Amino acid sequence: MTAREDILSRIRTALQDSPEAPQIPREYRSESGMETEKLIELLVDRLVDYKAQVAVVAEAEVPATVASLLEGARSYVVPEGLDGGWLAGMDDAGTGGARRRVDSPAEPLSVTDLDGTDAVVTGSAVAVAETGTIILDGSASQGRRAISLVPDHHICVVKAADIAGILPEALRRIDGTRPITMISGPSATSDIELERVEGVHGPRRLDVIIAR
Amino acid sequence: MTTFLGMPALPAFGSGNLFAGESFPKAAHRELGNAQLRANLGHATHTIRDKRQAVVSELPDWEQLRDAGSAIKESVMARLPDLLEEFEKNFTARGGVIHWARDAREANEIVAGLVRETGETEVVKVKSMATQEIGLNEYLEEQGIEAFETDLAELIVQLDHDKPSHILVPAIHKNRTEIRDIFLREMPGADPALTNEPPVLAMAAREHLRRKFLTAKVAVSGANFALADSGTLAVVESEGNGRMCLTLPETLITVMGIEKLLPTWQDLEVFMQLLPRSSTGERMNPYTSLWTGVTEGDGPQNVHLVLLDNGRSAALADEMGRSALHCIRCSACMNVCPVYERTGGHAYGSTYPGPIGAILSPLLTGIEAEENSSLPYASSLCGACYDACPVKINIPDILVHLRSVDVDSKRGTRKVPSQMDVGMKAASWALSSGKHLGLVEKGLPLGRLAAGRDKKIKKLPGIAGGWTQSRDIPAPPTQSFRDWWAKEHKSAAPSQAAPSRDDKETQQ
Numbered sequence: 001m002t003a004r005e006d007i008l009s010r011i012r013t014a015l016q017d018s019p020e021a022p023q024i025p026r027e028y029r030s031e032s033g034m035e036t037e038k039l040i041e042l043l044v045d046r047l048v049d050y051k052a053q054v055a056v057v058a059e060a061e062v063p064a065t066v067a068s069l070l071e072g073a074r075s076y077v078v079p080e081g082l083d084g085g086w087l088a089g090m091d092d093a094g095t096g097g098a099r100r101r102v103d104s105p106a107e108p109l110s111v112t113d114l115d116g117t118d119a120v121v122t123g124s125a126v127a128v129a130e131t132g133t134i135i136l137d138g139s140a141s142q143g144r145r146a147i148s149l150v151p152d153h154h155i156c157v158v159k160a161a162d163i164a165g166i167l168p169e170a171l172r173r174i175d176g177t178r179p180i181t182m183i184s185g186p187s188a189t190s191d192i193e194l195e196r197v198e199g200v201h202g203p204r205r206l207d208v209i210i211a212r
Numbered sequence: 213m214t215t216f217l218g219m220p221a222l223p224a225f226g227s228g229n230l231f232a233g234e235s236f237p238k239a240a241h242r243e244l245g246n247a248q249l250r251a252n253l254g255h256a257t258h259t260i261r262d263k264r265q266a267v268v269s270e271l272p273d274w275e276q277l278r279d280a281g282s283a284i285k286e287s288v289m290a291r292l293p294d295l296l297e298e299f300e301k302n303f304t305a306r307g308g309v310i311h312w313a314r315d316a317r318e319a320n321e322i323v324a325g326l327v328r329e330t331g332e333t334e335v336v337k338v339k340s341m342a343t344q345e346i347g348l349n350e351y352l353e354e355q356g357i358e359a360f361e362t363d364l365a366e367l368i369v370q371l372d373h374d375k376p377s378h379i380l381v382p383a384i385h386k387n388r389t390e391i392r393d394i395f396l397r398e399m400p401g402a403d404p405a406l407t408n409e410p411p412v413l414a415m416a417a418r419e420h421l422r423r424k425f426l427t428a429k430v431a432v433s434g435a436n437f438a439l440a441d442s443g444t445l446a447v448v449e450s451e452g453n454g455r456m457c458l459t460l461p462e463t464l465i466t467v468m469g470i471e472k473l474l475p476t477w478q479d480l481e482v483f484m485q486l487l488p489r490s491s492t493g494e495r496m497n498p499y500t501s502l503w504t505g506v507t508e509g510d511g512p513q514n515v516h517l518v519l520l521d522n523g524r525s526a527a528l529a530d531e532m533g534r535s536a537l538h539c540i541r542c543s544a545c546m547n548v549c550p551v552y553e554r555t556g557g558h559a560y561g562s563t564y565p566g567p568i569g570a571i572l573s574p575l576l577t578g579i580e581a582e583e584n585s586s587l588p589y590a591s592s593l594c595g596a597c598y599d600a601c602p603v604k605i606n607i608p609d610i611l612v613h614l615r616s617v618d619v620d621s622k623r624g625t626r627k628v629p630s631q632m633d634v635g636m637k638a639a640s641w642a643l644s645s646g647k648h649l650g651l652v653e654k655g656l657p658l659g660r661l662a663a664g665r666d667k668k669i670k671k672l673p674g675i676a677g678g679w680t681q682s683r684d685i686p687a688p689p690t691q692s693f694r695d696w697w698a699k700e701h702k703s704a705a706p707s708q709a710a711p712s713r714d715d716k717e718t719q720q
């Protein structure tokens with residue numbers, strides 16, 4: 001007998017009393033019914049609580065905000081599908097001489113290249129106000145998972161329309177089979193005496209730009 | 213469906229790091245002597261407990277989420293074979309490879325074989341209970357493969373050649389100074405000027421592991437959830453070490469217990485609300501990664517999953533105990549447990565400490581296994597674990613159930629009645645009638661004699677001595693309640709039976 005057959009038959013034997021699968025009570029909240037302003041306010045509050053920096057700006061101000069956040073960075077990476085308008089504040093060489101690198105699945109940057117890159121700018125698929133979570137699903141504006149992981153500074157643009165109130169609303173908007181990363185604040189650990197320390201292996205700095 | 217003919221197969225129990233090397237009372241007694249451990253633990257468990265309480269109270273529908281979580285898990289157990297097959301179909305359709313392992317040895321061999329196929333001799337590891345349970349690191353080492361733990365707490369424990377003592381914060385028993393000393397001693401190239409501040413120590417770990425992450429070709433992980441309807445796996449973490457391992461290497465090998473399934477993508481909305489709040493007391497953990505087989509151009513292109521039984525089917529066969537498999541390893545139960553708080557995780561011997569360990573380990577190994585039969589007694593049955601459990605596992609009930617299984621399993625195996633048997637016999641006689649009890653109570657003053665001047669009994673003889681090893685017993689009252697009642701009611705009408713001042717002492 002293969003291990004597979006063996007295990008499946010053991011489980012069937014274990015369930016000889018034929019337990020019934022209960023109805024799942026789903027009385028928990030599935031909608032928040034929150035207005036946009038409230039969503040933004042809550043998301044900001046949560047993100048700040050996680051020690052992320054947040055700027056709420058009009059869509060037209062995104063490029064200037066990105067540019068100012070990239071100040072001091074020598075290089076940054078963007079996924080090929082990032083809204084070009086968001087980078088309008090910078091020429092291809094980038095403001096202050098920051099060099100732009102474009103990553104795509106067809107022409108991926110090496111891990112070493114990414115490690116030598118100071119920052120990354122991505123979009124996002126959806127955000128959850130109540131938990132302060134930003135979800136990336138690997139689509140063109142967010143790129144491969146590695147690019148938002150290796151550089152030490154992540155600048156993430158969230159469109160106000162993409163903010164959901166609570167987790168069930170957000171997950172309904174996502175295709176679960178995509179490579180998904182949920183981000184709630186910068187990398188953190190609480191392994192030493194339960195004291196929270198921001199920044200271990202993931203980006204130590206997370207800047208979120210909420211674009212109305 | 214298979215039809216069953218003849219005798220049902222014997223349950224196949226688990227192997228690996230599931231056994232207590234010595235009985236819980238013995239181990240607990242030793243650990244109780246460690247004041248530093250108790251101080252570290254007390255501080256840590258109380259901190260998480262308070263944080264958890266705060267974020268749980270924030271959610272108006274917490275109880276509804278628990279109800280849903282509990283029902284989803286119950287339904288997973290009832291439909292486990294079908295769900296496993298559904299998951300397998302979907303994961304495989306997207307380029308993942310599934311392996312099945314009956315026990316620890318088989319799982320270890322599969323992982324080692326997969327690593328060997330890549331030609332590598334090093335792997336990076338995401339913290340995982342399943343690989344702890346099967347003793348994967350030790351096995352790989354025997355095979356000439358070095359496994360690097362990348363979770364900070366796991367790294368601390370690994371560097372110190374110690375064992376984890378908590379399922380969420382494995383190094384919870386160590387304080388910052390102890391951790392600094394471990395780094396200085398065991399981490400090549402550690403800065404001799406290293407201070408004991410947590411941010412400094414975290415940065416040292418970052419430096420130490422950075423090269424490993426960026427060059428590793430093979431990673432090994434566990435999984436928090438597996439979604440049957442999409443074939444998706446999920447890892448929930450904080451530091452980004454998980455993301456590093458799950459996305460940068462070429463080969464990813466995941467080891468997961470067969471009970472970790474959830475039927476649908478929608479069910480994730482329940483568990484991603486229950487887990488972070490219950491475990492670290494956060495609204496959401498910093499990072500969660502989800503992957504479904506292979507995604508071309510993004511992440512590992514060789515993706516394997518080892519589905520582990522290792523006693524889970526045996527636990528499933530216990531109708532009362534099977535809900536222990538609902539556990540999502542949040543650790544809330546240990547953070548509220550008065551016994552865990554004092555003894556620490558090592559006393560439980562197995563990979564799974566605390567209240568859940570006290571039921572899960574003997575269910576996975578069989579109650580007769582080594583010293584695991586003492587684990588169901590490692591509880592005061594106060595019920596705090598049940599209240600805290602996000603999936604409503606009734607741990608106290610299962611503890612009591614397992615105690616009876618233990619007693620039954622020992623019945624008839626001894627020729628000479630044990631002290632416990634004799635004691636139980638005597639108690640049954642005493643409690644069977646008021647007259648008997650009255651007779652026994654005449655002996656109470658003897659107890660006072662044994663207690664001495666400070667009115668505390670410090671040492672009882674025989675098996676009762678186990679109790680007094682770590683506790684004192686107050687001396688019995690001079691008079692039994694029954695005697696007091698009789699006396700009181702001879703002189704006073706029942707309605708005026710309020711005790712006088714002089715009787716105070718008898719009220720204990």
Ligand code: SF4
Pocket residue numbers: 490538539540541542543544545546568597600601602603604605
């Ligand atoms: S038994 Fe419940 S509380 Fe304990 S670790 Fe498992 S899920 Fe958490």
